[in-house]
Amino acid sequence: MEPFKIHILGCGSALPTLRHNPSAQVVEIREKQFLVDCGEGTQLQMRRSKIGFNRLCAVFISHIHGDHCFGLIGMLSSFGLLGRTMPLAIYAPKELKPVLDMLLETFCNDFDYEIQFHAVDTKKRAVIYEDRSLTVESIPLKHREPCAGFLFREKPTLPHIRRDMIDFYSIPVSQINNIK
Ligand SMILES: [Zn+2]
Numbered sequence: 001m002e003p004f005k006i007h008i009l010g011c012g013s014a015l016p017t018l019r020h021n022p023s024a025q026v027v028e029i030r031e032k033q034f035l036v037d038c039g040e041g042t043q044l045q046m047r048r049s050k051i052g053f054n055r056l057c058a059v060f061i062s063h064i065h066g067d068h069c070f071g072l073i074g075m076l077s078s079f080g081l082l083g084r085t086m087p088l089a090i091y092a093p094k095e096l097k098p099v100l101d102m103l104l105e106t107f108c109n110d111f112d113y114e115i116q117f118h119a120v121d122t123k124k125r126a127v128i129y130e131d132r133s134l135t136v137e138s139i140p141l142k143h144r145e146p147c148a149g150f151l152f153r154e155k156p157t158l159p160h161i162r163r164d165m166i167d168f169y170s171i172p173v174s175q176i177n178n179i180k
Helices: 042-048 072-081 096-107 163-169
Strands: 005-010 024-029 032-036 056-060 088-093 115-120 126-130 134-141 147-154
Touching: 005 042, 024 042, 024 147, 042 072, 072 088, 072 096, 088 096, 088 126, 088 147, 096 115
Parallel strands: 032 056, 056 088, 088 115
Antiparallel strands: 005 024, 024 032, 126 134, 134 147
């Protein structure tokens, strides 16, 4: 198991305060970074926390209240200005799509990276992201708007088996379920 690192960039609520930034958290595992919610000022908080922009591979938006997504278009714009080419996946309730399309069309239509929008069904639990090392599952949450939480789960790694020791101890292949 690799350690997960969580950077709490903001934990405040709808109205600004000097003590909290709006909601945004970066989950970091195996050199990959995932952003959960993107409140206003998230990109500045990433700078303050010395989180690079380049390793962010996906953004997860829990629900469509401004304090959870007002920072998104500014951050996407900055990625474009910095010459990002790696695609960025955005997982969010479907209601965000038309708003995001309009903002991207207006402000970010000549950037070199692709934004892949994935609508999250906030009514059911489902694996919405998967790569070699982890899965992310959506979890329906109660709120005034359709809302989902996100469960990051590392995949179990296979035990390390040495071919030379298998031969040495004459272990039958039928007893080994992950030999290469
Ligand atoms: Zn809310």
